[in-house]
Amino acid sequence: xxxxxxxxxxxxxxxxxxxxxxxxxxxxxxxTALAGVDLALSEGEFLSLLGPSGCGKSTAxxxxxxxxxxxxxxxxxxxxxxxxxxxxxxxxxxxxxxPWASVFxxxxxxxxxxxxxxxxxxxxxxxxxxxxxLSGFAASMPRELSGGMKMRVSIARALVTQPRIxxxxxxxxxxxxxxxxxxxxxxxxxxxxxxxxxxxVTHSVFESVFLSSRIVVMAARPGRVHSExxxxxxxxxxxxxxxxxxxxALCRHVSGALAEAMxxxxxxxx
Amino acid sequence: xxxxxxxxxxxxxxxxxxxxxTARLERLGRILxxxxxxxxxxxxxxxxxxxYEIPQYILPRPKVxxxxxxxxxxxxxxxxxxxLKITFFSLALAVAGGxxxxxxxxxxxxxEMSFFPFAVILQVTPIVAIFPLxxxxxxxxxxxxxxxxxxxxxxPILSNTTLGLNSVDRNLLDLFTxxxxxxxxxxxxxxxxxxxxxxxxxxxxxxxxxLIGAVVAEFVAGASGQSSGLASRIIExxxxxxxxxxxAALLLISIAGIVIFMTLSLVSHLVLRGWxxxxxxxxx
Numbered sequence: 001x002x003x004x005x006x007x008x009x010x011x012x013x014x015x016x017x018x019x020x021x022x023x024x025x026x027x028x029x030x031x032t033a034l035a036g037v038d039l040a041l042s043e044g045e046f047l048s049l050l051g052p053s054g055c056g057k058s059t060a061x062x063x064x065x066x067x068x069x070x071x072x073x074x075x076x077x078x079x080x081x082x083x084x085x086x087x088x089x090x091x092x093x094x095x096x097x098x099p100w101a102s103v104f105x106x107x108x109x110x111x112x113x114x115x116x117x118x119x120x121x122x123x124x125x126x127x128x129x130x131x132x133x134l135s136g137f138a139a140s141m142p143r144e145l146s147g148g149m150k151m152r153v154s155i156a157r158a159l160v161t162q163p164r165i166x167x168x169x170x171x172x173x174x175x176x177x178x179x180x181x182x183x184x185x186x187x188x189x190x191x192x193x194x195x196x197x198x199x200x201v202t203h204s205v206f207e208s209v210f211l212s213s214r215i216v217v218m219a220a221r222p223g224r225v226h227s228e229x230x231x232x233x234x235x236x237x238x239x240x241x242x243x244x245x246x247x248x249a250l251c252r253h254v255s256g257a258l259a260e261a262m263x264x265x266x267x268x269x270x
Numbered sequence: 271x272x273x274x275x276x277x278x279x280x281x282x283x284x285x286x287x288x289x290x291x292t293a294r295l296e297r298l299g300r301i302l303x304x305x306x307x308x309x310x311x312x313x314x315x316x317x318x319x320x321x322y323e324i325p326q327y328i329l330p331r332p333k334v335x336x337x338x339x340x341x342x343x344x345x346x347x348x349x350x351x352x353x354l355k356i357t358f359f360s361l362a363l364a365v366a367g368g369x370x371x372x373x374x375x376x377x378x379x380x381x382e383m384s385f386f387p388f389a390v391i392l393q394v395t396p397i398v399a400i401f402p403l404x405x406x407x408x409x410x411x412x413x414x415x416x417x418x419x420x421x422x423x424x425x426p427i428l429s430n431t432t433l434g435l436n437s438v439d440r441n442l443l444d445l446f447t448x449x450x451x452x453x454x455x456x457x458x459x460x461x462x463x464x465x466x467x468x469x470x471x472x473x474x475x476x477x478x479x480x481l482i483g484a485v486v487a488e489f490v491a492g493a494s495g496q497s498s499g500l501a502s503r504i505i506e507x508x509x510x511x512x513x514x515x516x517x518a519a520l521l522l523i524s525i526a527g528i529v530i531f532m533t534l535s536l537v538s539h540l541v542l543r544g545w546x547x548x549x550x551x552x553x554x
Binding site: 065066067088090092094096098099100101109110112113114141142143161 | 439441442444445446447448449450451455459460463466544545546
């Protein structure tokens with residue numbers, strides 16, 4: 001077990017999973033969301049994309065998800081992923097649940113779309129709900145749940161197919177701090193147990209430092225990589241880490257990098 | 271909200287108990303006020319007939335109308351049944367046609383662009399103006415009436431359902447794309463459920479319209495004396511200056527319209543109960 005944890009420190013994750021090589025994206029309205037982005041994603045790491053609004057971090061996520069294609073440059077998948085059999089999970093900023101469907105049906109959806117019947121998918125869905133602490137809520141409707149619980153359903157839905165990569169687009173931004181801290185810790189636990197790779201978009205320095213093994217700070221106009229910071233703190237991380245001097249120092253360091261990135265964004269602005 | 275009688279509840283302050291009282295009064299008023307006004311109006315109608323000695327063939331007294339409704343019940347209710355049959359059939363066809371076309375429209379933007387204007391033209395042209403044409407082209411009396419009522423009723427279903435099928439959460443759509451959903455899966459699991467509240471809103475309007483369509487069609491067709499629905503009863507009674515029967519027939523049409531609307535509202539509530547804002551109690 002310790003071996004696993006060590007492998008995940010210092011950002012020295014496993015094999016290369018994905019390379020974004022000189023990737024740019026310009027929309028038809030002339031806005032350049034991304035320009036010349038070089039970014040690597042390695043097996044098992046927890047990568048955060050941190051930056052001001054308009055730095056193209058969500059666009060980068062959509063490119064990785066295959067929802068959009070780059071204008072310039074390439075996405076190079078490695079190994080099994082290159083053969084197009086890779087499972088990707090996506091968590092949006094909003095819980096994005098189907099309001100007419102129960103919690104069970106919402107989590108079942110990705111498996112259902114793969115042709116798995118309710119009976120076949122049942123055990124996997126139940127197990128996933130248990131992992132996000134929602135065992136008793138399978139029959140509940142989304143409107144009966146709190147914001148944090150809805151987000152847990154959304155995470156369960158993204159993970160029920162056991163994806164190799166989990167993409168998250170500011171998933172906890174709309175939640176209160178207490179709920180966010182709890183979900184941060186639960187997410188780390190899921191990540192450590194199921195050993196998937198995370199690309200996490202956020203605009204919160206504190207959240208990115210707490211979660212990540214590596215942070216990519218982005219600048220805006222056009223969106224580009226400003227700097228990369230490895231967060232070497234050992235997992236599992238909890239309250240002790242959140243209140244440690246090490247955490248404070250890392251936050252200060254990352255905040256500095258973010259401030260520089262924002263200065264760079266302003267200079268680039270017309 | 272009003273369960274203050276429940277044991278173990280803390281005493282309400284002045285503001286809260288005032289709110290509870292107001293809510294209770296409002297609920298009572300919502301039922302009692304319309305009933306009271308209705309009774310008052312009928313009473314006034316009756317008094318006017320007496321005070322001004324209005325002859326029965328111009329304005330019959332309410333109790334005469336009720337008596338006629340009872341005495342002519344065999345005739346009137348068989349006519350009502352004829353009108354209702356046309357109404358329900360045309361509503362069913364409007365649902366099939368409206369939803370079918372809407373689904374076709376969302377499958378291809380090109381189809382929508384090409385054919386939506388035709389649907390609008392069909393809708394904005396007054397049915398009374400088209401009917402003489404239908405009268406010429408269609409022989410079968412029932413088919414004639416059905417076609418008329420259908421033209422009136424199908425548009426709200428088509429336009430509402432089209433709007434609903436397109437009002438899908440973009441992120442959910444992305445999720446379906448990421449999971450490589452087929453078109454059919456996307457339609458069945460995402461677009462149709464999303465469109466349900468819109469469709470039901472259109473259905474409620476279409477229910478009333480199909481009754482109107484059925485009556486209007488019969489009015490125009492009834493002139494040739496082939497029809498036996500409520501509208502032809504009204505025309506007939508008008509010719510014979512049989513005002514009580516005319517009023518009785520009118521009353522039946524109104525009640526039918528109200529029952530149709532209430533039934534469809536109930537259906538809508540039952541279907542959306544549990545998830546859609548429109549069917550949730552405002553208990554916050």
